Amino acid sequence: MTVLNILTFPDPRLRKVAAPVIKFDKSLKKLTEDMLETMYQGNGIGLAATQVNVHKRVIVIDVSDDRTDPKIFINPEFEIKDNKSLFSFSEGCLSIPGYNEEITRPDKILLKWQDVNGKFHEEEPEGILTVCIQHEIDHLEGKLMVDYISSLKRERIRSKLRK
Numbered sequence: 001m002t003v004l005n006i007l008t009f010p011d012p013r014l015r016k017v018a019a020p021v022i023k024f025d026k027s028l029k030k031l032t033e034d035m036l037e038t039m040y041q042g043n044g045i046g047l048a049a050t051q052v053n054v055h056k057r058v059i060v061i062d063v064s065d066d067r068t069d070p071k072i073f074i075n076p077e078f079e080i081k082d083n084k085s086l087f088s089f090s091e092g093c094l095s096i097p098g099y100n101e102e103i104t105r106p107d108k109i110l111l112k113w114q115d116v117n118g119k120f121h122e123e124e125p126e127g128i129l130t131v132c133i134q135h136e137i138d139h140l141e142g143k144l145m146v147d148y149i150s151s152l153k154r155e156r157i158r159s160k161l162r163k
């Protein structure tokens with residue numbers, strides 16, 4: 001397994017929209033393994049392929065306390081089941097090192113995805129997994145958690161990380 005280089009905000013490549021995965025082959029499996037390794041090494045709970053400069057709709061997540069529950073979501077998408085049910089969480093991002101921001105998101109969603117073999121799944125996630133999935137799917141759309149905060153705060157983070 002290889003630890004991949006993570007792009008850091010404000011790298012413009014983090015703004016690319018990822019393309020759907022069509023081929024469920026060995027190279028996809030290798031990418032997910034490398035992404036998990038990269039996420040664990042960086043002590044993150046989620047990573048999107050966009051962050052390692054691969055613009056495909058692939059995310060990996062592990063929200064378990066003991067870091068032994070890797071989850072892989074290919075072509076993930078979600079629908080909001082109840083837009084009045086919200087959850088606030090202090091989010092971090094491996095592409096915005098050193099910063100946490102309290103972000104409010106819907107907490108009742110139906111998630112649909114494919115596994116590494118192309119098989120379709122759906123589930124209503126619970127707890128931190130719900131916000132983590134939305135954060136990672138945002139990455140696939142070129143969206144970052146700093147887009148949820150004030151532009152003043154975002155510029156401050158941008159100039160600090162540029163140094």
Ligand code: NI
Binds near residue numbers: 092093094095136139
């Ligand atoms: Ni992130």
